[in-house]
Amino acid sequence: MTAAAPHDAPAARIGRIRLAGALLVAGLTGLVALAPAWTAPLREAWFDALQRARPRAVHTMPATIVEIDARSLAAIGRWPWPRSVLADLVERIAAQQPAALALDILMPEPDPLSPERLLRDATPAAAAALAALPANDTLLARALAAAPSVLAVAGMPEPTGVTLRAPSFVVQGSDDAASLPLLRYPGALASVEPINAAAAGWGLVSVDARDGVVRRLPLVAEVGGTLVPALAVEMVRVAARARALRLVARGAAVHGLAIGEALVATEPDAHVRVHFSPRHAARFVSAVDVLQGRADAAALRQKLVLVAATGLGLGDYHVTALGERMPGAEIHAQLLESLFDGTLLRRPPWAALVEAAAVALLGALVVWTTPLWTPRAAAAVALGSVAGVLAVAWGAFAAQRLLLDAATPAAGAALAFGAMLVMTLGEATRHRRALERVVQRQREHAARVAGELDAARRIQMASLPHAALLADEPRVDVAAAMQTAREVGGDLYDFFRLDGRHLFFLIGDVAGKGLPASIFMAVSKALCKSAALRAGLPDAGELMSTANAEISRDNRELLFVSAFAGVLDLDTGVLAYCNAGHDNPLRLPADGSAPVRVTDGDGPPLCVVDGHAYRGATLRMQPGEALCLVTDGVSEAHDRDGALYGSARLETLLRALPAGSRDASAIVEAIRDGVASFVRGAEASDDLTVLVVRWRGRDARA
Amino acid sequence: MDIAHHAYADVVVVTPAGRLDHTNAGDFERALLPLLEPGGRATAGVVLDFAGVDYISSVGLRVLMIAGKTMRARNARIAVTGLQPIVAEIFAISRFNGVVEIFADVPAALAAISPAAAAARAAGAKDGGA
Numbered sequence: 001m002t003a004a005a006p007h008d009a010p011a012a013r014i015g016r017i018r019l020a021g022a023l024l025v026a027g028l029t030g031l032v033a034l035a036p037a038w039t040a041p042l043r044e045a046w047f048d049a050l051q052r053a054r055p056r057a058v059h060t061m062p063a064t065i066v067e068i069d070a071r072s073l074a075a076i077g078r079w080p081w082p083r084s085v086l087a088d089l090v091e092r093i094a095a096q097q098p099a100a101l102a103l104d105i106l107m108p109e110p111d112p113l114s115p116e117r118l119l120r121d122a123t124p125a126a127a128a129a130l131a132a133l134p135a136n137d138t139l140l141a142r143a144l145a146a147a148p149s150v151l152a153v154a155g156m157p158e159p160t161g162v163t164l165r166a167p168s169f170v171v172q173g174s175d176d177a178a179s180l181p182l183l184r185y186p187g188a189l190a191s192v193e194p195i196n197a198a199a200a201g202w203g204l205v206s207v208d209a210r211d212g213v214v215r216r217l218p219l220v221a222e223v224g225g226t227l228v229p230a231l232a233v234e235m236v237r238v239a240a241r242a243r244a245l246r247l248v249a250r251g252a253a254v255h256g257l258a259i260g261e262a263l264v265a266t267e268p269d270a271h272v273r274v275h276f277s278p279r280h281a282a283r284f285v286s287a288v289d290v291l292q293g294r295a296d297a298a299a300l301r302q303k304l305v306l307v308a309a310t311g312l313g314l315g316d317y318h319v320t321a322l323g324e325r326m327p328g329a330e331i332h333a334q335l336l337e338s339l340f341d342g343t344l345l346r347r348p349p350w351a352a353l354v355e356a357a358a359v360a361l362l363g364a365l366v367v368w369t370t371p372l373w374t375p376r377a378a379a380a381v382a383l384g385s386v387a388g389v390l391a392v393a394w395g396a397f398a399a400q401r402l403l404l405d406a407a408t409p410a411a412g413a414a415l416a417f418g419a420m421l422v423m424t425l426g427e428a429t430r431h432r433r434a435l436e437r438v439v440q441r442q443r444e445h446a447a448r449v450a451g452e453l454d455a456a457r458r459i460q461m462a463s464l465p466h467a468a469l470l471a472d473e474p475r476v477d478v479a480a481a482m483q484t485a486r487e488v489g490g491d492l493y494d495f496f497r498l499d500g501r502h503l504f505f506l507i508g509d510v511a512g513k514g515l516p517a518s519i520f521m522a523v524s525k526a527l528c529k530s531a532a533l534r535a536g537l538p539d540a541g542e543l544m545s546t547a548n549a550e551i552s553r554d555n556r557e558l559l560f561v562s563a564f565a566g567v568l569d570l571d572t573g574v575l576a577y578c579n580a581g582h583d584n585p586l587r588l589p590a591d592g593s594a595p596v597r598v599t600d601g602d603g604p605p606l607c608v609v610d611g612h613a614y615r616g617a618t619l620r621m622q623p624g625e626a627l628c629l630v631t632d633g634v635s636e637a638h639d640r641d642g643a644l645y646g647s648a649r650l651e652t653l654l655r656a657l658p659a660g661s662r663d664a665s666a667i668v669e670a671i672r673d674g675v676a677s678f679v680r681g682a683e684a685s686d687d688l689t690v691l692v693v694r695w696r697g698r699d700a701r702a
Numbered sequence: 703m704d705i706a707h708h709a710y711a712d713v714v715v716v717t718p719a720g721r722l723d724h725t726n727a728g729d730f731e732r733a734l735l736p737l738l739e740p741g742g743r744a745t746a747g748v749v750l751d752f753a754g755v756d757y758i759s760s761v762g763l764r765v766l767m768i769a770g771k772t773m774r775a776r777n778a779r780i781a782v783t784g785l786q787p788i789v790a791e792i793f794a795i796s797r798f799n800g801v802v803e804i805f806a807d808v809p810a811a812l813a814a815i816s817p818a819a820a821a822a823r824a825a826g827a828k829d830g831g832a
Contacts, residue, residue: 511760558768562760562796581797604797608767632760 155185490517
């Protein structure tokens with residue numbers, strides 16, 4: 001029986017799963033290569049994790065923040081201070097000759113605390129005294145004009161109509177600065193005119209905090225239609241006394257910003273990524289200490305000094321990539337440190353392609369291995385390769401400050417692995433269920449066949465005559481046994497009385513075994529019986545010729561059957577017999593002497609030669625003599641080593657039987673036991689049949 | 703199972719080897735019977751050289767029976783040569799020695815069936831061919 005495959009071949013199923021996996025990986029690869037905005041959070045979280053694992057070590061401190069802190073507010077008074085105080089602060093800092101001095105303070109209105117504004121409520125005498133004093137804005141402007149000062153510009157979301165002062169820019173590599181993907185603010189906020197005009201530079205203080213976290217800072221932005229440098233950039237320009245800033249573009253992307261000869265590479269939108277360090281107290285000097293002359297001069301001399309309000313409720317605080325809240329001024333200071341140390345993080349344009357390649361590689365590995373290997377092995381490979389990608393990204397960050405995204409490829413590989421696992425296990429489950437169905441069907445089929453064969457066996461065995469049939473016959477003693485190699489066999493035997501004097505017996509062997517042989521056996525047995533009943537007594541040759549003709553008539557399968565048929569005269573012991581190609585029977589004398597082969601009265605097996613005229617023979621049995629007939633299941637029984645039992649062993653066995661134990665059933669048992677102890681459990685290759693007919697004599701008593 | 707055969711004039715000599723039992727009697731049948739089809743060269747007869755056959759079971763004898771019927775139906779002859787003792791005993795017990803002709807060797811069988819075939823084989827032997 002051949003079972004139909006439950007589905008298609010395993011290779012086709014694996015191929016289908018792999019195709020689905022490959023499509024998924026291709027989609028993920030494209031996604032990583034194009035990096036749409038919604039994929040940014042995972043990437044940025046990975047970059048933040050890198051920074052947190054290895055924050056920037058602070059080497060040099062080019063910038064100092066003069067902070068208007070809680071202590072300063074307690075000593076000087078609440079914010080905003082009169083600009084005369086700011087002017088004093090600027091002058092005291094300027095006296096220490098800083099490289100640049102930036103006010104991270106926006107002053108868009110005239111000072112409300114200026115003397116001339118206090119006139120309205122003053123007495124005439126006081127008014128006169130106040131009027132003689134210079135305006136606070138004038139004082140501050142004067143102080144700023146005397147220093148390398150930089151004032152703050154803020155970007156606003158709505159147009160404000162404020163005309164900006166800004167350093168001049170040279171744009172290289174692009175005809176149209178408006179086409180560059182810069183950060184753009186429609187409006188601006190700047191300090192009032194006498195103050196603003198006194199400064200040497202103007203820089204943007206607005207910090208671009210996406211998702212509330214500052215990671216990238218613009219070096220240049222367009223504010224109210226004007227290119228404005230970042231405050232830190234402008235401080236460097238003023239310190240370097242450079243006239244103009246150079247924006248280097250390549251096509252529609254910004255390549256970098258040059259301050260004098262030094263080019264700072266940027267991302268296409270002129271942003272840079274600061275490698276943040278944690279907050280550092282050494283960056284700060286309290287404003288009150290400067291005003292009261294207590295500040296360390298070394299903190300200000302030749303430094304890039306930022307003046308900023310950090311006191312409670314004043315400062316603009318932002319969360320950095322390190323997850324730490326930090327005043328905007330310290331972020332500018334960190335940008336200055338990074339510009340000086342050259343420690344800006346780099347996210348090269350090819351990074352996305354490398355990450356896409358990593359996704360493709362990891363995905364291909366997962367797609368290849370998952371359907372082939374055990375889930376555990378496939379998971380180990382997936383985890384190992386993900387760990388490798390993470391390690392490469394970490395190494396690139398630690399050694400080269402390169403930002404390569406390992407999180408997205410890892411997530412992509414995990415997604416692909418999960419999908420492959422689900423598909424593989426699902427397919428395996430389907431396959432197993434299908435196999436179970438097939439096995440179930442096979443079992444049912446086998447059970448049905450076994451049931452049918454069992455029924456066939458019962459029918460076959462029931463068709464064989466039983467020795468009890470002759471229990472009332474004292475003149476003859478018949479015993480038989482049949483062991484089939486399979487459920488049903490191709491051996492046959494038969495015996496019955498033709499009349500009151502004559503016993504017919506038959507043994508035969510169909511060439512072949514199993515069901516076809518068993519059917520042919522049944523047909524042969526029936527036709528032999530009918531031939532025996534019709535043949536003239538006691539002509540065994542005529543009987544065999546008739547059987548040959550009858551059986552050959554419908555023998556489409558071209559089987560043949562060897563047979564030995566005999567008719568025994570129970571009164572005289574005369575046996576008429578004919579041997580159609582069967583094993584020669586043995587005569588076993590009653591006196592215990594050696595058995596003798598009966599070889600004559602023979603012809604070819606039935607069905608071999610059409611129309612063969614069989615010639616029988618006769619012999620006279622002695623009282624107590626037995627005729628022993630076997631099929632080749634006896635002579636060709638073999639042990640585990642393939643050795644044959646052989647007719648010589650059978651003769652030796654029979655000769656050894658004592659004279660007293662030569663009744664038919666004892667002989668049958670002796671032959672069966674002899675063969676069984678010889679083969680020692682080796683599988684029988686052929687049916688085995690023994691028939692013993694012992695003539696007791698005319699006057700024997702049962 | 704390798705079954706060599708060679709045609710000499712109007713006789714085909716087939717040379718099976720090994721055990722002709724239920725495991726390869728099917729091969730023997732498929733190899734032998736097409737050679738005996740009408741239009742083949744075995745017009746005078748077929749000679750089965752059994753020198754290499756160690757054993758033959760009743761399933762193998764059945765193939766000989768079918769071949770014998772085929773040949774007799776065409777008035778052609780079937781002969782077996784070079785029987786080993788065990789095989790000879792099986793032929794004797796099953797009385798197949800009356801169904802097919804038994805010869806000592808192939809030249810003897812060819813000489814009995816067809817002088818032309820015997821001559822062809824003798825010429826081939828002289829030329830050193832098979």
